[in-house]
Amino acid sequence: MSPHRSEHGEERRRVLLVINSLVRGGAETQLLGVARALRQAGDEVVVATLRGGNDFAEQIEGDGLQTWLPASPDAGWDVRHAGRIVWRAWRWRPEVTVSFLLQATLLTRLLNVLVRPRRSIASMRNEKLETRLRTWLYRVTCGLDDVVVTNSRSAARTLRHNGTVPDDPRRIVVIPNGIDADAVRARATADPARTRAALGVAAESVLLLGIGRLSDQKDWPTLLDALARTDDSVSCVIAGEGPQREALEALAARLGVSERLTFLGLRHDVPDLMAAADALVLSSRYEGTPNVVLEALAMGLPVIASDVGACRELLEGTEGEVVPPGDAAALAAAIGRRPRRAGDSSAPASTERFAWGAVQRQWVALVHDRRAG
Known part of the structure; x- marks a missing residue:
């Protein structure tokens, strides 16, 4: 499916970003920074969460982001809500999927099988997972993503060394966390x-x-x-x-x-x-x-x-x-x-190399499958 175009003629992608919840934390802050950058680049962006809780409602509204959230702000993991995400994604047909954190990544990898996006990206926020089972699940499903993003050179080395991600430098990309x-x-x-x-x-x-x-x-x-x-x-x-x-x-x-x-x-x-x-x-x-x-x-x-x-x-x-x-x-x-x-x-x-502008450009380039300018 080819990207559609904005009113100014730029390529406009449908991008689905999935995370466990929007309870305030580092991963959540980073994902919404990526969503903002993609929206500013002209993409149509949806943020979906598996659980309730939203500490960023004002920011999301200001950035003009669409959300697929549970009906109740106190909702925990709900198979029915996960099913609704799958159904909505099937109908919407995102051209790119981006997932943060394990549970969201596993669900998104299932979506990738059904929706077949042009590009799929998972973001690993730590240098390891909590248990051997989680590590195994991540490893055996890793082929359902094109790229895994981690946020430090050290984490990339560790993840490749312990087999959590493929030992292929083309499949793992380092993009640091951004900060204003x-x-x-x-x-x-x-x-x-x-x-x-x-x-x-x-x-x-x-x-x-x-x-x-x-x-x-x-x-x-x-x-x-x-x-x-x-x-x-x-x-x-x-x-x-x-x-x-x-x-x-x-x-x-x-x-x-x-x-x-x-x-x-x-x-x-x-x-x-x-x-x-x-x-x-x-x-x-x-x-x-x-x-x-x-x-x-x-x-x-x-x-x-x-x-x-x-x-x-x-x-x-x-x-x-x-x-x-x-x-x-x-x-x-x-x-x-x-x-x-x-x-x-x-x-x-100095936090210059972590400035949001530079980090966002790297994310947009990755989602658009091109080199950062």
Whole structure:
């Protein structure tokens, strides 16, 4: 099926982007950035989700995107809704499919068999999957996509080495995560001292900030263990929700760090938290290119991260450092070397190669099957 044309004569493709949900997170932010770029390039774009939840409704409306979402915002995985996506895709006949995250990718690969798009792209956001079964499912269905996109050179090497994706450089493409550094900084509007006071953190304390889903991937127990190995001058706040919250609160009590640790839940003022913190700590077991590290660099916030995914690449030439994943002693030592920041004196690190304009051009070129200009 040939692409149709816009009123100005450009090729106009029907592009279906599929993701698990639109609950705010790094993958969701990146997918919508890609959708915006394709819409601006003249394509007709639909975003479909498998589950309910939409933290980007205003952005989606402003970008003029069509959506195929469950009827209920609280809907979980629903076979009937998945069937509706398949039926609507069959009728709409997208010329390109793009999927983010495992469940969405598996459904989209089924769609590819039925719809036979001219081009199909899957985006792997981490350097590995959680279980052997998931890895096997991804591997055996990989032939139903033309290209797999990952967001770091490190992740691409790991995925090819462990057989998750074909060991063929033509089948895997590296496109880094995009960030609008100026927009991140513009969102930091609160006085850092007042933010610290509102968090109950003393002015002289070293404030660590953790951001992310409370799940196994982020390995919060290692951070809590490291916190227990530091002195009382170190406090920590964690912004994020997830299934492990109750267990983590219990672990904090057992380790004796509950008075120095606060679980903030889901927050929409992350740049203000970054402006008030002394270091971002990322204790993940695995990653791709973590958006939160890019945002910290844009804010001039030093980062202590596990040596996973693109973290080492991102932190080269900055005040940050990487430590072995799962090593609480090494993490505690790195925290001990991190001094209290003197106001807002830290200069933002360069994020030029992750600027949204460059990243979006790469995505548009890939979807349109041509080289980026």
